[in-house]
Amino acid sequence: MENKTDFQYPHTFVLLGASGDLAKKKIYPTIWYLYRDNTLPRNTKFVGYARTKQTIAEVREKSKKYMKVRPGEEDKFEQFWEANTYHAGAYDKRVDYELLNQSISKSEKGPVANRIFYLAVPPTVFEEVTVNIRNACVSIKGYTRVIIEKPFGRDDVSSAKLSSHLSGLFKEEQIYRIDHYLGKEMVQNLMTLRFANQIFNPTWNRENIASILISFKEPFGTEGRGGYFDDFGIIRDVMQNHLLQILSLVAMEKPVTLNPNDIRDEKVKVLRHINPIELKDVLVGQYVGNPEGQGDEKLGYLDDPTVPKGSVTPTYALAALWINNARWQGVPFILRCGKALNERKAEVRVQFKEAPGDIFNGHAKRNELVIRVQPGEALYLKLMSKSPGMKFDLVETELDLTYSMRYRETDVPDAYERLILDVFTGTQMHFVRNDELKEAWRIFTPFLKNLEENHVIPEQYVYGSRGPIQADKKLADYNFKYSGSYKWQKPEVA
Ligand SMILES: NC(=O)C1=CN([C@@H]2O[C@H](COP(=O)(O)OP(=O)(O)OC[C@H]3O[C@@H](n4cnc5c(N)ncnc54)[C@H](OP(=O)(O)O)[C@@H]3O)[C@@H](O)[C@H]2O)C=CC1
């Protein structure tokens, strides 16, 4: 039996929505980097497809400023574009997909040829695109895989409808649901940290951990994209997917093996222990302009002309989730995300309980393990130490693994590079399975409905601030202690 994933066979990567923003900013650069680094099958062709009538030269021009070409790579870059073609066609016309199919077939010599379809298209055309791929474009002598981007529905009902639509067309092994946070270095490191280190495993539980905070912060607002965003809001945009995925990797039990389905079984299991979020455990916010700010900072969410007047869509949210199992009962998992805040940051903070039987007159602070996803991957554990010298005082210090210092020679690849390569190699470990999605919507749908039906007014926060002022009080209520006394001394670069 031939191994159809073998890299010697022809492969075609079809990018649907090739005229769009995601395509030019992310997907074309990503496939170029993979091609440049010789990580793709040698005989891979790339086909762009969208309604816009344009040439491949125009596609190249539009994505130019997002693609890095280092000195010496110019010839390879030419070769990359020679392997690219572009086809204009409608999303809803089978005949256009038949033409696409004919064109792909021309470069598929030999007994086996594989096809990957990346759907960088709006949710409105999603169903017709997948039906047409199924009817007119699947490979008849190799595998067909489809990569889909969120939103995977906007609640439990629409997501279930989408899932049943997809499962009527493709097998689960053919569907790659991208959550690009699963492609980030430190998110992929979570399992290694937890299960390859005996120091963490025995303390990773309700006996030792007080609270866990998982944050996403962005320093810019919706800026002209508010029309799209307003339909979803920050909870659907970031919390229900990226932050919940991180939570499941932080909280799940050790999988039986590293097999993708064993891992995803554990992720689903821990999600099943989470009750639907209650409104009392949520704080939502919306940014207003900063009169003293520069440029966009002066504008609030409601000043964006693409946002409906009087919208109550949250651009900030904090929610506490509770996992009702033996390991985590009573430990708040606080998810927090927002746009137009003071910095770009994504991180996990695991706060340990105070050391029992205090002999230091209350001077010993909690240990905190920080896993910084971005910017600047780092892992640091805050701990107490004797102040060096004659004194017997305590100092707050850290064990620090800063990637840029420790792994100077290593380039951390972009999330999309890893994930698209995974699709070529056929590994679904870092993709969202159907049942994970179902659990995610079960946890989030009731309170989202409640927010919307009751027209809950978000707390205001100023563009460029840390978020609504009520949020720190809420953090403290969920047993996340901020002392403000920790100081980090950035190491000198040698
Ligand atoms: N390897 C590395 O790169 C390391 C870097 N550092 C850096 O040192 C600095 C300090 O370290 P950090 O771990 O952040 O330590 P801190 O405990 O000082 O700060 C933690 C975070 O608490 C939040 N905060 C601020 N005020 C309050 C408040 N009133 N209530 C609750 N939370 C509050 C802020 O984040 P928010 O606004 O998100 O709430 C702040 O960033 C950081 O810039 C960190 O990146 C430290 C160690 C290692």
Ligand SMILES: O=C1O[C@H](COP(=O)(O)O)[C@@H](O)[C@H](O)[C@H]1O
């Ligand atoms: O999925 C999304 O993520 C981006 C942030 O991604 P990052 O890799 O830059 O952290 C966010 O801006 C966008 O709103 C959201 O849809």
